[in-house]
Amino acid sequence: MHRTIEPAILYAGTPVVLITTLNADGSANIAPMSSAWWLGWSCMLGLDATSKTTENLRRTRECVLNLASVEQVEAVDRLALLTGSEQLPLHKKLLGYRTERDKFAAAGLTADTSTIVAAPRIRECPIQMEARVASIAPFAADDAKMAIPMRAIEVRIETVHVREDLCMADNPDRIDPDRWKPLIMSFRKFYGVGEGVHPSRLARGPEEAYAPWKMTGLKGMAGRAALRIANAKHRRPEPASLRPPSEADAEESWRS
Numbered sequence: 088m089h090r091t092i093e094p095a096i097l098y099a100g101t102p103v104v105l106i107t108t109l110n111a112d113g114s115a116n117i118a119p120m121s122s123a124w125w126l127g128w129s130c131m132l133g134l135d136a137t138s139k140t141t142e143n144l145r146r147t148r149e150c151v152l153n154l155a156s157v158e159q160v161e162a163v164d165r166l167a168l169l170t171g172s173e174q175l176p177l178h179k180k181l182l183g184y185r186t187e188r189d190k191f192a193a194a195g196l197t198a199d200t201s202t203i204v205a206a207p208r209i210r211e212c213p214i215q216m217e218a219r220v221a222s223i224a225p226f227a228a229d230d231a232k233m234a235i236p237m238r239a240i241e242v243r244i245e246t247v248h249v250r251e252d253l254c255m256a257d258n259p260d261r262i263d264p265d266r267w268k269p270l271i272m273s274f275r276k277f278y279g280v281g282e283g284v285h286p287s288r289l290a291r292g293p294e295e296a297y298a299p300w301k302m303t304g305l306k307g308m309a310g311r312a313a314l315r316i317a318n319a320k321h322r323r324p325e326p327a328s329l330r331p332p333s334e335a336d337a338e339e340s341w342r343s
């Protein structure tokens with residue numbers, strides 16, 4: 088029997104990402120978040136529009152997505168209820184947040200220089216993705232159940248750093264899902280993942296089939312051209328009525 092209910096949140100379990108960005112004075116900020124998903128080398132981040140991270144992403148257009156494993160759970164928990172914003176927005180005041188300028192020290196984490204972006208990587212995180220902002224759009228702007236202004240921030244991954252022991256022995260370009268133990272946030276609590284539970288049909292073919300840009304020579308060129316032609320009609324933009332308004336439009340509608 089199912090019951091129809093009205094939960095306050097619907098966070099059914101997603102990986103915890105520590106986003107590092109640079110503040111205007113050159114210091115670094117860290118924000119734990121878990122509304123993130125990837126398609127190809129692009130990632131969509133769901134972020135509070137009032138957060139220091141959103142402010143930094145607007146200005147610098149770059150960040151590092153540091154994926155936390157279960158080993159970083161204490162550091163992640165120490166970052167909860169902190170913001171790099173000097174002025175606390177009302178909802179964060181009510182939730183008991185406080186301003187913290189040095190989140191690396193507060194969490195006991197170590198900053199490492201990145202190779203492409205100016206924001207640092209977090210040494211302790213086994214997977215680090217340097218990324219650049221592709222777009223910032225309003226999210227759920229007309230949703231009466233959304234209490235705070237949110238942004239859907241699309242970032243393009245530029246380069247990926249992975250702890251060596253997580254790479255497959257026979258293919259260092261692949262992350263071994265049997266060894267990678269992401270930290271999962273489910274309904275505000277922390278979990279790890281267990282052992283694999285079933286063989287996966289999706290995982291039967293080569294992972295490289297998802298990366299036509301890696302195919303070299305004539306075969307690669309022909310494969311990419313065939314995909315472009317086959318998918319041409321799906322690449323057309325959605326009709327204007329289905330497109331989200333720009334961030335500027337959304338800010339305008341909140342002010343009015």
Ligand SMILES: Cc1cc2nc3c(=O)[nH]c(=O)nc-3n(C[C@H](O)[C@H](O)[C@H](O)COP(=O)(O)O)c2cc1C
Pocket residue numbers: 103116117118119120121122123133134135137138139140141163164166167168169170171172184272
């Ligand atoms: C485990 C965890 C997951 C979180 N997930 C999100 C999220 O997906 N989106 C978001 O806007 N805030 C999320 N938060 C809250 C942010 O960390 C919070 O807004 C924080 O103040 C951001 O830091 P900043 O203001 O310095 O950028 C999460 C917090 C924790 C502890």
